[in-house]
Amino acid sequence: MTGNVIDVKNLSVDAIAKRGERTPIVQDISFSVAPGRVVALIGESGSGKTTISLACLGYTRPGCAFKGGEILLDGTDVLQLDLVGRQQVRGVDISYVAQSAAASFNSALSINRQVTEIPQIRNLMSREDATRKAAALYGELDLPSPETIGRRYPHQVSGGQLQRLMAAMAMMCSPKLLILDEPTTALDVTTQIEVLQAFKNLVRENQTSAIYVSHDLAVVAQIADEILVLKDGRMVEYGPTETIITVPREDYTRQLIAAAHVMPEEVKQRTSRGEKGSHLLSVNGVSAGYGRQREVAALLDVSLDVRAAETVGVMGESGSGKSTLGRVISGLMTPWQGEVLLRGRPLAASLKQRTRDELREVQIVFQMADVALNPRHVVEKILGRPLAFYFGADRRAIEKRVGELLELVGLDPAFARRFPRELSGGQKQRVNLARALAADPQLIICDEITSALDTVVAEAILDLLVSLQDRLNVAYIFISHDISTIARIADRVAVMRDGEIVEAGPTAEVLQPPHHDYTDLLLRSVPDLKVGWLETVMEHRRQTGQQAAGN
Amino acid sequence: MVERVVMSLREARRDLTPTATLCLLIICLILLAAILAPFLAPHREGEILTTGSFMSPGEGLFLGSDYLGRDLFSRLFYGLRLTVVVSLTIALLAFLVGCSLGFLAAVLGGRFDMLISRLVDALIAFPAIMLALIVITALGPSIPVLVVTIAFIDSTRVFRVARALGVDIVVQDYVEAATVRGERFGWLMWHEILPNALVPLAAEFGIRFTYAILFISALSFLGLGVQPPQADLGVLIRENMQGLLYGTFTPLYPALCIAAITISINLLVDWYLRRNDAASPEDLQ
16 A cells, blocks of 8 residues: 555556557556645647546546556556446546536536435435535535525536536545546636636645646646646656746656746737738727627627737637627627728628628638538638639639648648548648638638647647738737737737727737736736746735626 | 549448448348339239239249239339339438428528428427328329328428538538638538538438338328329238238238338448447447
């Protein structure tokens, strides 16, 4: 006995293809978690972090199989247990909090019913006891009205609350080990730190051990005692948090640190390349929203100017209306009032009334590269269609131009023959960008285009955007909730909250003190790559009485 | 394009399970028998060969004679031919109508969707067989009436499937990307939506085809479908029913044909859906 809660020794997991070929996806992983400690698994997507954390439950995803190694949970090898034995362990000794709580809850059942399910089906607690324990946990997790929140349904609470409720579900049987798989990735920055703080208290007070899976080093630095850096299913570096982030030994770790979403020390004002005063696009007093009777307003009297060849960052939390702004400009949504001017000439409110040239000059790139490309079209068709549509290009011209476009976004022209599923996330986003460029636009609306990507890949996309702007003089409206990204790429920034622009101006002015209150809250919520940062921020929030929009 | 088709066919062959292979074989045999019926059948359809009803197999009568002394084996070919042709026409027609309206409703939405969806709801509320009986009683049981009536009833089911698929696909970002490019309705329909609905639609087509076979056979069995002297599989069962009293298997052969073709199609559709469900390619084994 080592005294550790879990010892993972030389774990290897293979993916098995249809015809039985095995490809290793995780190789030779060893680490252990001592009681009350938090170990973080960190790496890009595809680095095997989720595979390892699921392996601790004795589970592999369909198409994968254990190849070797041991997972000792209090001395028993989980991998040697049969299915029934493993099921006894899951949810009771080890529990799992998935990335998207919204997707993990059943929307037809009340929250309490789901949170108290495991102790009930295992006959560990009566329903009354379970409900009482759940309420206690809700309180511990700083959820509002812990006695009654459990009676609500999943859609009646916010995303950050749901994530905490899922943690409560995981803690119901007081597990020895809690696995948190990217639990804050889908949340806004301001909510993220609250959830993070709640998790931290929970682990501390219950003396639970935890494995925390994330791709965000700055987040991990706040909660983990030790960090295991992964790349392509292998261990890169393993050590105490402080050591890893201050004196990393491996190049890859340094790369991760460089790409972490940290605010630059000093926000440098990018020099605008656009000619002064050459207005490209003006949004004048636009209001828009949903509902036949205009019940839900998403934009309220928003005005914004974009000059040629400049980047305007639009930032805010989810629900602040930033995507709606993009949709109104592109014509996907008809505003209730106000107008959008392109070079001084008003654009028709609806798509159907815009001329082909007006459509061509304003392009939009969507957040989810996966679903923005038609899965049944090859890249050549995806990029060729705008060429044929806007310029009436013939087959040979399309072939030539598609090759050029692919090279422009840093892809091999041979990719033209591939289907989207044969591309990685970063490559898909490049194709997405190439499709917008195919139209030879004056303005590209980038809607959270790096949010779904790993930090290192996102970094490359940002560099690409900048170099494209230098070469093609295209203007961007860069919509993002990630302030550190905006700080790096934008010439000017507009901060949105509840459908209104609360502050706007040159990047350096907006992002450096003195700030508007809301900008200040957003800025302070960007995790810093420092141990102890979280405590400082929470202290500041308590003093100033700031609160995230979600609560 | 051709090489892609060849490649995907080769891949499909690799993934065939024994059950799927068997089903495919049965379906091919049945289709072949239906197409080549006049060449394969040893005797003509209505030819009376002997005075003995329900004779045992032998003497050039491979499956024995039917109630009028005709060759059952030959009549099975013709019956199969009629059943397959009628059912296939029904399924195709139902798809043409159901898919067009379904996708149209999904893309246009609003009032059009509302109107046509409620109309379909109302039609579906009627039991299919009753609706068919009413129309056939009113118009008489000719084959065109049968085809149009059943296709119409089936198209309401196809409509629902197509609309549900369409509604799901229309909100995808790639359709939105095409919309914002300024694409017209035709492109959205043919290039963005339809290709992504093909897998479930192909499966649905298989199911609709089997339902059409069962439906037309049931009507014929009740005497309201195909009328003698023409005979489909349902008619063959009905007219030879008494054979059971004499201890022969005569009506069981056409019944067996119906079972073989519907079960095969169903199992093949199952295999096809599982193969194309990217989430669990391993479940095949």
